[in-house]
Amino acid sequence: MHELSICQSIIDLLSEQAAIAKFDRVVRVRLEIGCLAGVEPQALMFGFDVSARGTVADGAALEIIDLPAKAWCFDCDRTVDIETRGADCPLCSGGRLRVTGGDELRVKDLEVV
Ligand SMILES: [Zn+2]
Numbered sequence: 001m002h003e004l005s006i007c008q009s010i011i012d013l014l015s016e017q018a019a020i021a022k023f024d025r026v027v028r029v030r031l032e033i034g035c036l037a038g039v040e041p042q043a044l045m046f047g048f049d050v051s052a053r054g055t056v057a058d059g060a061a062l063e064i065i066d067l068p069a070k071a072w073c074f075d076c077d078r079t080v081d082i083e084t085r086g087a088d089c090p091l092c093s094g095g096r097l098r099v100t101g102g103d104e105l106r107v108k109d110l111e112v113v
Helices: 002-021 041-052
Strands: 026-034 061-067 068-072 077-083 097-101 103-113
Touching: 002 026, 002 041, 002 103, 026 041, 041 061, 077 097
Parallel strands: 026 061
Antiparallel strands: 026 103, 068 077, 068 097
16 A cells, blocks of 8 residues: 555654654654645555554644645646546646646645644
């Protein structure tokens, strides 16, 4: 399961941060996930609870913030938000788009004690 390895790397990151920033426990993690990242939020939540057991993030709440994908529209000459790869431009309905973002997966911030 892809999500489980993602969770594992998040937990690794949190443990590292705990050592550096000297906190004992993470109570909340906010994750930003681009809508083209191919991550299933439910699976991620579940995987996080399992992976977090016995770590600094044990019992931490995981919040997921969905980010729209970004694409450059050659017709509008600007960046637009899209929801799926291959979508048409929401402004001009044109199809000349180049996807420029949407597969992000990053920790936005943490609440720690
Ligand atoms: Zn357009």
